[in-house]
Amino acid sequence: MNANQTQGAAAAAPIPRIALSGIKKRFGSVEAIRGVDLALYPGECVGLVGDNAAGKSTLTKIISGTYVPDEGTISINGEPVRFATPADARKHHIEMVYQDLSLCDTIDVAGNLYLGREPMNGIFLDRKAMRDGARAMLERLEIKIPNLDALVAQLSGGQRQSIAIARAAAFDPQVLIMDEPTSALAVKEVEAVLDLINRVKAKGVTVVLITHRLQDLFNVCDRITVMYEGLKVAERKIADTDLTDLVSLIVGKGHGMGGHA
Template sequence: MIQHRSNPSLLRMEGVSKRFGATCALDNVDFELQKGEVHALLGENGAGKSTLVKILSGAVRPDSGTIFLEGYPFSPSSPLDSRKHGISMIYQELNLAPHLTVEENIMLGREMHRGGFIRQKEMRNKVRKALELIRHTEISPNLQVKKLSVGARQVVEIARALVEEAKILVMDEPTSSLSQEDSEILFQIIKRLKTQGVSIIYISHFLEEVQKVADRHTVLRDGKKIHSGNTSEVSLEDLIQMMVGRKIVDMFPKIPHETGDVVLCLDGLKGKRMQAEVDL
């Protein structure tokens, strides 16, 4: 069990278990998140990562276990309830309406009213402030989301979480669809969020990224917690071994095989646009 402290963690999940029929998705799992840290949640597909964060988001109810948020018992009844308590999810498939503007997406469901009228100016100022916090004022609130790159759309998702005053961001494979340049921009945003006290649960199969951005890590395997610790104190090979349960001697081993009969042969192939004959 996680030891209780005089200075409580931002989030503690203790003894969390969940079964789906005969499948044990989580078995007595503990997880702890400090304020202003990036905590990587690691494991192979089916290890239990998605189930754990779905429980945190209120999308799935645990069979047993306790959650504490800022030292108080927390049992989210729905994703909306979880968001109201400052927990925002940024999934691999971004949840934006492409035909709406940046501002409309960020403020959707959070419109500001006075006397029956929408307070457009105040909403726009709130959106601009959120974009300023992550230093992306080049994104116009008036622009349709469908005109943005994938990386810029992810920035909009993060800005929406800031408008919701999120304390915890859960990022699920955030760089899977990003270019190297957009990934580096995301890493800079993560650093800025940390300085503002936002905590991030970072789920990724790209372990080099994990070593780059994560302060701590927790490894799950077959629904069980295998290890938690400081990311700077473990090697890439250590993380892989904990995830798969065995030491990987050769990441890409040569597999013996026999060469069969020729199935295709080209001899003196010519063409109008070919500079030389091709033999294959």
């Protein structure tokens, strides 16, 4: 390849939707994140895995604006940004579905989908607009919940997870982060949530998935990033890894970080 071809190839390289460079985060004397680089592209799902205290949740909370990094830079579509709050991240179309889902059990399905942004008719809630909008949100993602007036407390775990994802997806995110979305779900509910992740990804959304259910990664992810004690120690295309490889990396045996017996 000559110099002109090299320059052309470099010019054609895609720009990450979001890029982290040299991210560090400390809590007192604890270095939770120790200089992480990460690039995320449109329409892909990246699995973020690691043992407890590896730094996964801290890193995603930096991406979603909950934590401010002590060092490093964040870029959106090639432009540097700084998030001081989750609202700053949302302005850049970054949403996070937390493990606790942040749903209100005593409110119905439509109310949860519109929580904090309810349509009003004068001084009253516009219930019809909420039901119609909720139905459209769920249909767009092919989520089947027959009774939108049902209290969330009455729904299954998979339905609750689907509502949390649908609420985040309703903000038209470019990046959607999900923390353990299939934990404590029955097999059929896990399959439904994974199908939903694939549908969101197919719409061009960048998905970041944290999970301890490593088998789920092979159903939805394009790449897997492995963290160990605050460092990104490996990155694999899904076709280039398997469960044995991932487990070895997670416990520290596959990247020269010491590991455990």
